[in-house]
Amino acid sequence: xxxxxxxxxxxxxxxxxxxxxxxxxxxxxxxxxxxxxxxxxxxxxxxxxxxxxxxxxxxxxxxxxxxxxxxxxxxxxxxxxxxxxxxxxxxxxxxxxxxxxxxxxxxxxxxxxxxxxxxxxxxxxxxxxxxxxxxxxxxxxxxxxxxxxxxxxxxxxxxxxxxxxxxxxxxxxxxxxxxxxxxxxxxxxxxxxxxxxxxxxxxxxxxxxxxxxxxxxxxxxxxxxxxxxxxxxxxxxxxxxxxxxxxxxxxxxxxxxxxxxxxxxxxxxxxxxxxxxxxxxxxxxxxxxxxxxxxxxxxxxxxxxxxxxxxxxxxxx
Amino acid sequence: xxxxxxxxxxxxxxxxxxxxxxxxxxxxxxxxxxxxxxxxxxxxxxxxxxxxxxxxxxxxxxxxxxxxxxxxxxxxxxxxxxxxxxxxxxxxxxxxxxxxxxxxxxxxxxxxxxxxxxxxxxxxxxxxxxxxxxxxxxxxxxxxxxxxxxxxxxxxxxxxxxxxxxxxxxxxxxxxxxxxxxxxxxxxxxxxxxxxxxxxxxxxxxxxxxxxxxxxxxxxxxxxxxxxxxxxxxxxxxxxxxxxxxxxxxxxxxxxxxxxxxxxxxxxxxxxxxxxxxxxxxxxxxxxxxxxxxxxxxxxxxxxxxxxxxxxxxxxxxxxxxxxxxxxxxxxxxxxxxxxxxxxxxx
Numbered sequence: 001x002x003x004x005x006x007x008x009x010x011x012x013x014x015x016x017x018x019x020x021x022x023x024x025x026x027x028x029x030x031x032x033x034x035x036x037x038x039x040x041x042x043x044x045x046x047x048x049x050x051x052x053x054x055x056x057x058x059x060x061x062x063x064x065x066x067x068x069x070x071x072x073x074x075x076x077x078x079x080x081x082x083x084x085x086x087x088x089x090x091x092x093x094x095x096x097x098x099x100x101x102x103x104x105x106x107x108x109x110x111x112x113x114x115x116x117x118x119x120x121x122x123x124x125x126x127x128x129x130x131x132x133x134x135x136x137x138x139x140x141x142x143x144x145x146x147x148x149x150x151x152x153x154x155x156x157x158x159x160x161x162x163x164x165x166x167x168x169x170x171x172x173x174x175x176x177x178x179x180x181x182x183x184x185x186x187x188x189x190x191x192x193x194x195x196x197x198x199x200x201x202x203x204x205x206x207x208x209x210x211x212x213x214x215x216x217x218x219x220x221x222x223x224x225x226x227x228x229x230x231x232x233x234x235x236x237x238x239x240x241x242x243x244x245x246x247x248x249x250x251x252x253x254x255x256x257x258x259x260x261x262x263x264x265x266x267x268x269x270x271x272x273x274x275x276x277x278x279x280x281x282x283x284x285x286x287x288x289x290x291x292x293x294x295x296x297x298x299x300x301x302x303x304x305x306x307x308x309x310x311x312x313x314x315x316x317x
Numbered sequence: 318x319x320x321x322x323x324x325x326x327x328x329x330x331x332x333x334x335x336x337x338x339x340x341x342x343x344x345x346x347x348x349x350x351x352x353x354x355x356x357x358x359x360x361x362x363x364x365x366x367x368x369x370x371x372x373x374x375x376x377x378x379x380x381x382x383x384x385x386x387x388x389x390x391x392x393x394x395x396x397x398x399x400x401x402x403x404x405x406x407x408x409x410x411x412x413x414x415x416x417x418x419x420x421x422x423x424x425x426x427x428x429x430x431x432x433x434x435x436x437x438x439x440x441x442x443x444x445x446x447x448x449x450x451x452x453x454x455x456x457x458x459x460x461x462x463x464x465x466x467x468x469x470x471x472x473x474x475x476x477x478x479x480x481x482x483x484x485x486x487x488x489x490x491x492x493x494x495x496x497x498x499x500x501x502x503x504x505x506x507x508x509x510x511x512x513x514x515x516x517x518x519x520x521x522x523x524x525x526x527x528x529x530x531x532x533x534x535x536x537x538x539x540x541x542x543x544x545x546x547x548x549x550x551x552x553x554x555x556x557x558x559x560x561x562x563x564x565x566x567x568x569x570x571x572x573x574x575x576x577x578x579x580x581x582x583x584x585x586x587x588x589x590x591x592x593x594x595x596x597x598x599x600x601x602x603x604x605x606x607x608x609x610x611x612x613x614x615x616x617x618x619x620x621x622x623x624x625x626x627x628x629x630x631x632x633x634x635x636x637x638x639x640x641x642x643x644x645x646x647x648x649x650x651x652x653x654x655x656x657x658x659x660x661x662x663x664x
Contacts, residue, residue: 106501202512202519203638228637240519241384242636245356258509270387270522274380 048158052130052142060164061119061139065112067104068123071143072097073295074156075121077172080163086115092289093297109133119162146211146294149180156296172296179299180218183306189220191313195250196224196243196277201259203238210234211294212254215302221309224248244271249312250284251277252305257288280315284308332610335603339617343397346621350393350628355635356384392521395585396627397620398533399518400592402582404619406575407593408600408611409540412547413568414478421579421593424485424572428492429461430454430583435496435510439503450513451528451584457492458580464488466572515640517587518627525585536578540612543571547608589623589642591649596622598652 044059064084066072072091075084087097088104102111104122109132112120120133120140133140141162146152153173160169195216197206205225206213213234216223224246228236255261263283267273277283286304290297329337352363358381365374366385373382403421410419422428437453462485469484500507546567549557554564582589596619597611604610623641626648630641 103501105507200509200512202517204512228634230634232634232637236634236637237519237640239355239631239636239638241388242355244380244384244388247380269520270391271383274383 046161048141048162049154050141050158051144052125052140055139055141055162057119057139057162059118061117061162063116063118064121064163065102065115065117065119066091066097066121067102067107067112068121068143069093069104069289070123070146070293070295071121071155071159073293073297074159075163077296078156078160078163078165078168080159080165080168083163085117109136113138121159148211148214149294149298152211152294152298153177155294176296176299180302183299183302184218187219187306187309188313191220191309191316192222193249193309193312194222194224194246195252196238196246196248197252198255198261199235200255201261201265203240203243204235205238207232207234207236212291215298215305219302219306219309221250221305240269240271244275247276248282249277249316250282250308251275252291252308253283253285254288254291256285261285280312282308282312331604332614335600335610335614336617339614339621342621343617343624346624346628347393347397350396350624351385351389353628353632354384354389355631356381358385387522391523391526392518392627393624395521395525395529396518396623398526398529399582399586399589400596400619400621400623401537401616402529402533402578402619403589403592404596404615404622405537405540405612406578406582408597408608408615409547409571409575410593411597412551412608413571414482415551415553416478416482417598418594419482420591421575421582422489422588422590423482424465424576425461425488425492426458426576426579427461427583427588428489428496429457429459429464430580431457431510431514431588432461432492432496432499433457434513435499438509438513439499448524448528451525455532455580455584458583459576461488461492462572462576462580466569512640514587515642518630518641519638521585529581529585532577532581536574536581537616539570539574540578543567544608544612547571547612551606551608587642589645591645591652592619592623595645595649595652 045056047054047056049055060083062083064075064080065086066075066084067088069088069091072084072087073093075081076094076097081094081096085098086100086102088102089099090104091097091099102108104124105126107122107126107129109129112133113136117138120138122129122140122142123144125142125144130140130142141158143155143158146155153176156173157166157169160166160172197212197216199205205228206223207225207229208214208217208223209229213223213225224243225236225238228238228242251266253261253266262285263278266283267278272278284304286301290301351367352358352360358377362374362377362381363385366377366382373379406421407419410421410423411417414423431454433453433456434450436457437450441449441453465485465488466481468488469481500510546562549560549562550564550567557564557567597615600611600614600618604614623645626644627641630639630644633639
């Protein structure tokens with residue numbers, strides 16, 4: 001009989017763990033005293049700044065275990081891929097990443113230690129992973145879900161510093177920055193397009209306060225979930241009738257993998273078939289994985305959103 | 318069937334009064350459920366729509382009619398069916414197990430449904446029909462109860478109710494363990510499973526009505542037919558047997574009917590706790606312990622209660638929703654404690 005309550009607790013946990021970002025600030029990654037902006041090869045020992053505070057790194061890590069799909073993408077994108085010996089089961093990109101059975105949600109410290117890593121990078125902290133690893137003498141760097149693009153950039157830079165790929169990390173951040181800048185500059189906020197962003201098929205969505213929500217703000221798109229933002233931690237569950245009444249110009253499906261949603265399934269929902277987005281080509285299937293990470297592929301996501309908005313605008317004109 | 322209790326009541330008996338109240342409350346609940354929602358439609362429009370039977374009355378947009386017809390109405394109906402099922406099954410389980418704390422999830426129905434849903438979500442075909450998950454949950458609930466009943470009956474011989482309850486607890490923890498294991502194997506579907514388990518009236522449509530209605534109708538009709546016998550069985554197995562009642566068979570029939578109703582409820586709405594406890598006990602406080610009253614009134618008040626709670630779920634933080642299981646547990650937890658305290662004092 002305590003079951004419904006324990007389910008509630010478990011559900012809240014699952015939400016905060018599995019939903020893309022989380023409100024948990026990833027701390028300031030402002031430390032480093034300019035060390036991160038130097039293009040000199042970093043000299044060890046050095047300290048990097050993670051969500052878990054200052055982390056001291058004694059020498060160049062060559063046996064990295066990543067339990068965060070985003071960190072995995074970051075590491076490979078800055079050329080530190082060959083220093084990575086194992087990544088968690090959710091790290092599906094890039095294809096050459098050494099995927100293992102390790103889990104970032106249910107981390108098994110012993111299994112992680114079995115890889116004899118000299119650095120473990122992880123995102124969520126389900127318990128006391130960091131301190132358990134430190135207890136075994138393994139350096140652990142937490143880089144939690146980035147609340148903003150700036151924090152995402154800083155995480156890339158900190159990984160560059162930690163792995164001695166400072167220049168590549170800076171170049172990557174510059175690339176992302178300018179690509180984002182370009183897409184934002186080409187956006188036309190005056191069109192006033194509205195959108196609904198779907199996290200799963202029970203209508204969980206994101207507000208503009210979340211990492212993903214901010215991407216849409218950058219492009220000047222109006223989020224119908226913002227009206228439901230209060231007290232939801234940024235991830236409200238919307239009422240179906242509200243979505244239908246709002247009749248958004250665009251519907252972004254970030255549940256194509258988790259829940260097999262598509263234009264066809266959306267059109268079949270009661271009352272959804274007549275929505276403007278459904279009849280006029282405004283339903284945009286996204287890759288759940290790309291849409292739930294704050295790594296380099298955020299540019300791809302932003303571009304896809306931007307192109308979809310342009311197409312709908314052209315359609316309307 | 319004899320009606321010996323009829324003549325001496327000239328004025329409205331407590332039962333008749335409670336029934337009247339129950340019907341009025343249910344009608345009110347349905348109206349409120351249709352009137353209130355994140356989208357303002359207006360009371361006059363809703364009433365005009367109700368009396369134009371499927372057509373869109375003048376002065377109302379197609380979309381408003383659509384929201385009423387395809388979203389609010391099926392949702393109110395499903396909430397009513399689920400509330401009625403859970404409350405009636407709760408009352409029935411409490412009778413046959415002679416345990417005031419028995420609830421519809423007691424015999425492993427919830428755990429079985431959770432396992433069924435998890436298997437369907439995690440291992441089902443990727444192009445799964447919308448009905449796969451509810452059907453799997455339905456089958457899971459019946460399998461859970463079947464296991465518990467089979468095990469409970471074959472052990473401990475005479476102490477039928479105790480061994481059934483114990484078997485139910487054991488089966489439930491076993492099935493939950495299997496479910497948790499499968500869930501960890503497929504952590505990418507974790508969230509979907511939880512959203513489903515926690516209650517999902519937010520996506521309800523006519524499909525769910527069609528899925529639930531036949532089982533609920535059959536189960537409630539069966540319980541209604543045996544409601545007088547529940548009073549007899551509640552006294553004790555020996556006493557009931559001495560009155561010529563086949564206790565084992567009656568208990569089996571009641572358990573099957575109540576489990577069928579529970580399975581249907583879980584299949585369309587996920588796990589909604591405490592309704593099966595709150596409602597029958599509230600009804601007992603109103604009209605006393607006879608199942609001739611408790612059972613039908615539990616149906617009426619259970620339906621009304623869940624329709625009201627669901628209306629809260631979609632209006633309190635509108636246009637967002639609160640999972641309905643959270644609200645029933647929030648109200649049900651304290652109520653459960655109150656019932657416990659009351660029982661202890663009475664004992």
